[in-house]
Amino acid sequence: xxxxxxxxxxxxxxxxxxxxxxxxxxxxxxxxxxxxxxxxxxxxxxxxxxxxxxxxxxxxxxxxxxxxxxxxxxxxxxxxxxxxxxxxxxxxxxxxxxxxxxxxxxxxxxxxxxxxxxxxxxxxxxxxxxxxxxxxxxxxxxxxxxxxxxxxxxxxxxxxxxxxxxxxxxxxxxxxxxxxxxxxxxxxxxxxxxxxxxxxxxxxxxxxxxxxxxxxxxxxxxxxxxxxxxxxxxxxxxxxxxxxxxxxxxxxxxxxxxxxxxxxxxxxxxxxxxxxxxxxxxxxxxxxxxxxxxxxxxxxx
Numbered sequence: 001x002x003x004x005x006x007x008x009x010x011x012x013x014x015x016x017x018x019x020x021x022x023x024x025x026x027x028x029x030x031x032x033x034x035x036x037x038x039x040x041x042x043x044x045x046x047x048x049x050x051x052x053x054x055x056x057x058x059x060x061x062x063x064x065x066x067x068x069x070x071x072x073x074x075x076x077x078x079x080x081x082x083x084x085x086x087x088x089x090x091x092x093x094x095x096x097x098x099x100x101x102x103x104x105x106x107x108x109x110x111x112x113x114x115x116x117x118x119x120x121x122x123x124x125x126x127x128x129x130x131x132x133x134x135x136x137x138x139x140x141x142x143x144x145x146x147x148x149x150x151x152x153x154x155x156x157x158x159x160x161x162x163x164x165x166x167x168x169x170x171x172x173x174x175x176x177x178x179x180x181x182x183x184x185x186x187x188x189x190x191x192x193x194x195x196x197x198x199x200x201x202x203x204x205x206x207x208x209x210x211x212x213x214x215x216x217x218x219x220x221x222x223x224x225x226x227x228x229x230x231x232x233x234x235x236x237x238x239x240x241x242x243x244x245x246x247x248x249x250x251x252x253x254x255x256x257x258x259x260x261x262x263x264x265x266x267x268x269x270x271x272x273x274x275x276x277x278x279x280x281x282x283x284x285x286x287x288x289x290x291x292x293x294x295x296x297x298x299x300x301x
Contacts, residue, residue: 124158
């Protein structure tokens with residue numbers, strides 16, 4: 001069975017005094033299952049900032065085990081808002097961003113340290129591949145074989161756009177991709193992941209509602225069907241076996257829920273009922289700097 005790369009000490013990496021300093025960011029909410037291993041994979045960074053959304057499990061207690069970790073809490077308005085805010089709280093010039101269910105592998109750590117060995121890297125931002133695990137095995141296809149995200153950047157070189165969910169960082173210049181990958185333990189508990197799909201679908205529907213989008217038969221049926229065909233057939237999810245089938249159906253289910261939520265809100269609106277939307281971050285400070293990257297800073301109401 002495939003497993004995430006273990007975290008081991010590097011004996012040949014450049015010392016912190018020989019390179020620009022790096023602040024790592026980890027966002028959390030009830031991550032007692034993951035947080036210790038995530039932080040262990042980032043202890044080589046010069047600072048680690050954990051931004052917690054008022055966890056009710058042992059996450060805050062486990063974070064306190066690490067000496068070089070700062071722990072703060074903030075209301076959660078979505079991943080983009082949380083990470084933009086967190087970047088503004090760091091103290092070093094370079095920022096490395098992780099979620100609690102992600103791991104910085106030794107190979108990725110060493111590649112970053114080599115990149116920084118001679119001083120500032122040639123680019124202001126870098127993209128990192130993600131190796132996605134679903135129920136203990138790597139998802140090799142289903143569209144996730146090309147999963148990559150901008151997660152290493154110089155302060156001020158990038159910003160997340162004003163979206164409640166599925167926001168990709170916008171950068172000032174090119175963000176070339178590093179060779180090594182992080183591990184993303186995306187699905188270990190099927191029930192919890194199904195609940196997460198429902199939550200993300202609600203957030204996605206709320207985003208679409210605020211942007212004035214509409215939903216009907218084409219969106220509810222057509223988009224859901226196309227999502228499955230695209231991931232399972234065109235992106236070769238069929239080669240991931242049973243995991244691929246289940247995984248692609250889950251993605252299609254999320255699409256179905258999103259556009260069905262939106263359709264139901266349109267019906268209720270005609271009956272004089274307003275939708276129950278999540279709270280959005282309306283602070284201008286959270287979205288500052290986006291204009292220079294050509295990204296929108298506000299949403300249509």
